[in-house]
Amino acid sequence: MKPIYIFIDGKEIECFEDQPLLWVALDHGIYIPNLCALRERAEPYGACRLCYVESEGEDRPVTACTTKVRKGMVINTKGPKALRLARTAFELILSNHPVNCAHCLKSGSCELQRIARHLGIKLNSKKYKKFIKDLPVDETSPIFIYDPNKCVLCGKCVWLCQEKLHTGTLGFAYRGFYRRVTAFGDEPVGLSDCRDKIELVEICPVGAFGAKDRQRIKRIGG
Ligand code: FES
Known part of the structure; x- marks a missing residue:
């Protein structure tokens, strides 16, 4: 060519x-x-x-x-x-995102931090009223913590489960503000067929999936 x-x-x-x-x-x-x-x-x-x-x-x-x-x-x-x-x-993404980088497992490798620097926007921007979902954090997996409040709905974990790991575990549920990634039947992601998939942490660009052992992460995807 x-x-x-x-x-x-x-x-x-x-x-x-x-x-x-x-x-x-x-x-x-x-x-x-x-x-x-x-x-x-x-x-x-x-x-x-x-x-x-x-x-x-x-x-x-x-x-x-x-x-x-x-x-x-x-x-x-x-x-x-x-x-x-x-x-x-x-x-608008930040208006739904709890910003607490000091205690976030992805701090330092979070794409939101990089984008904020690039666009010259503070992560604690108050431009739009803050609406946090206040959903329970799932710590049931042996290797990751899933915090749906931090999810930016990029769909990468869903794609991973459907197209690459073929577990079919994760999908989108609900609509509008309540839209979120859940496991089949709304069971905890950490108890699903993806419970030991470190790839979820690697593909998540933000802190929604964070490794309990941070040494194990390598970045995949985009
Ligand atoms: S719209 Fe998300 S990368 Fe282009």
């Missing part, structure tokens, strides 16, 4: 037609915030709305995970319209 060239933030990049823009940027050291993207997903999930960029010739910002590269594309990851949308999406 013949390579094509595109420009991201003024940098000329060699890539191949139809590659997802998000991965092209990340593979060339250009960070675009993202929570729900996974390279192995057949189709982008497009749920978190954090990966907005501006593409020359387009009226509105586009999401980098759903945009395929085309020859000569000119992309600006720092355009004001794109940043405004990404910041709004991020602050």
Whole structure:
């Protein structure tokens, strides 16, 4: 296949037609915030709305995970319209997220911390009224703690169970504000067929799944 060239933030990049823009940027050291993207997903999930960029010739910002590269594309990851949308999406996520990094098992490797730094937003932003779900924390697994209050609904753990581990254990339940990831029949995740799956910790970009033994974590996924 013949390579094509595109420009991201003024940098000329060699890539191949139809590659997802998000991965092209990340593979060339250009960070675009993202929570729900996974390279192995057949189709982008497009749920978190954090990966907005501006593409020359387009009226509105586009999401980098759903945009395929085309020859000569000119992309600006720092355009004001794109940043405004990404910041709004991020602050809405924070409005449902208990921020207590000092006591969080993912502190230091949490994607929310990285995105906050990138977008110049404080994790304790008060822009939107805080609504925390106040759900019980599940400590029944021998290897992880599942705190549904910290879940950002990126769907990565659900994908992992359905498409990779083939346990079929996790799925989304309820709607709107109450939407959350649960095990089949709402049993504790730590008692389900996924009870010993450290991969749940590795794929979770935030502190919803945290390892009881932090030494065991390696990062997988996006
Ligand atoms: S990474 Fe593009 S919408 Fe989540």
